[in-house]
Amino acid sequence: DLEGNQIKYLTNSTFLSCDSLTVLFLPRNQIDFVPEKTFSSLKNLEELDLSSNMIMELPSHLFKDLKRLQKLNLSSNPLLYLHKNQFESLKQLQSLDLKRIEIPNINTRMFQPMRNLSHIYFKNFQYCSYASHVRICMPLTDGISSFEDLLANNILRIFVWVIAFITCFGNLLVIGMRSFIKAENTTHAMSIKILCCADCLMGVYLFFVGFFDIKYRGQYQKYALLWMESLQCRLIGFLAMLSTEVSVLLLTYLTLEKFLVIVFPFSNIRPGKRQTLVILIGIWMVGFLIAVIPFWNEDYFGNFYGKNGVCFPLYYDQTEDIGSKRYSLGIFLGVNLLAFLIIVFSYITMFCSIQKTTLQTAEVRNHIGREVAVANRFFFIVFSDAICWIPVFVTKILSLFQVEIPDTITSWIVIFFLPVNSALNPILYTLTTSFFKDKLKQLLHKHRRKSTFKIKKKSLSTSIVWTDDSSSLKRGVLKKISLGDSIMKQVS
Known part of the structure; x- marks a missing residue:
């Protein structure tokens, strides 16, 4: 020794x-x-x-x-x-x-x-x-997977299905409602529906993670390397990245749109329907490029999406290819952090502008009143985004300085924090708005009136039939009585 x-x-x-x-x-x-x-x-x-x-x-x-x-x-x-x-x-x-x-x-x-x-x-x-x-x-585990299972934690296994269902159901419901109920601002409604499509992809991603967790249950380590290097893993990682990037870019665009309307209420900078459509297509193209670029050069990026069992490139270690590290940091601490800072700055400026304005005329108040209500609603959407993205930024910054991060933290960020934002968005930007509440009440009231009218109509029809039958019965009885009297007279 x-x-x-x-x-x-x-x-x-x-x-x-x-x-x-x-x-x-x-x-x-x-x-x-x-x-x-x-x-x-x-x-x-x-x-x-x-x-x-x-x-x-x-x-x-x-x-x-x-x-x-x-x-x-x-x-x-x-x-x-x-x-x-x-x-x-x-x-x-x-x-x-x-x-x-x-x-x-x-x-x-x-x-x-x-x-x-x-x-x-x-x-x-x-x-x-x-x-x-x-x-x-x-x-035994990296906080996400274990030697036996793709999802090591029982709570994560439950959450992945619950959040997947809520995300898909909520966003599809909003798309249906926005299509069925005509909104005052059609371009805004179109942007919200496109955002729902992006969020819905996150639900699809979670369903696939849950499915493969069941498939490899009890024998994950035997197939772990094959799974992380498989095309299926890369494709669902691509879906998750596409969803997050399109969602971030869309929220940035919607925030800037409200910023221009509230801070410059009488300017004609607001995009029309055609311009909005071009911007939305451009956002999807940028999101698609961000998600697909790691497929182009595997020698440079390595297996970008196959770094863990859930196929999402949130954190990295020293074994990761230099291109993969740079790209991951560029997306999360470059594009996404910049978008987050723009959103925060825009909302601070909007609320300062509203509080400091000295214009008191009813015309101005009416002009910006509706936009302020929309801005308040979007503030809560952005706030939920901040709650989801701040842990991501902190994790990336710590990993950049090679600080050891507990494995359980990264697993909760990947499975819970990022997807839960997609699940909450439909509630925040559609189901809780006064416009849709009023429209829903009108529809329910209309449906109730129709139901009541049908019941009354059915009741009235039944009464008429019964009255007719009663009259016929009475006529039959009278005829029988008259016939009986004539017979008695003949006998007598």
Whole structure:
């Protein structure tokens, strides 16, 4: 045991006369390099611990002669690279510790030769998918998936279906209502329906996540790598990204539209129906491009959407391709953060403009009154967006500075915070508005009147039939009485 002895270097002859050695502990030293033949004489070595040193690179055939090695600990070293054949000679290895080590070039070939390996310890749960034949892999979860299930948390499993149903049902209901009930501002109604379509895609994404969670239940780790690299995973990740980006861009446009109307009430800057249609098509095209660009160059972006079981590129680690990191940061801390700041600035300016205005005429009040009501409603939509997006921005900023983020936080952001905004939007911008409340009351009142009229009409028809039948009965009785009298007279 040579732990903590401030050993700085090893040579090829350091253990030359230690051929009977079975256990070698060298943790917490200052070793920064290990020559290729350092352990060549240790034929009987069964346990080797090189943890907590300063080793940045290991020679490819360093462990070539350690045929009997059963436990190897390389944790807490600043290793930059592991060779594909690094462990191919370790046929008897049972435990491998690689905790707190980033492995940028990790692949399944590294661990396949170790068929007796029963325990492996990684820094990231995602690495476990590259050693699916190992019985016990740590950590057990990344906060989203576990060794057995795509969604590790029972609460997340329930939430994914509930939010998916609420999101799809709510947005489809709003699209139907907006199509059936004629609005005063048709261009605004069109924008809301397009926003509902974008939010509905998030519900579709969640339904797919729930479906594949059921499909891989109890055996996820066996298929984890295949799933994350599959076309299905990439496509549902594409849907989620398209939904979030179109939603963010649409809310920014709607906010700027209200900003121009309220801050400059008499200007003619407000877009018409044709201009609005062009803007909406442009927003969808930009959202589509943002979501599809990672498919174009896999060498640069890597598997952009397949970084976790839910196929959403929210956070990254050091193994991620440089292009993927830059693009992810550019979208979340560039486009989305800029949109969020524009929305916040616009609403602050709008409310300051309303409070500071000195115009008192009824004409101006009537002109901006309706727009203020709409702005108040959109404020709550933006506020819900802020609640959803602030955790995303904080997570991205922390990951940029390589701060360790608890796995459970990222899982709740992906499954709950982002999608719940799409589920709440229909309530905020349609179902709670005074216009739609009034229209709904009118429809219900009209339906009630029709029902009452039908009941009265049916009752009246029944009365007429009964009266006619009664009259006929009376005439029949009178005829019978008259006939009886005539017979009696004849008899008498």
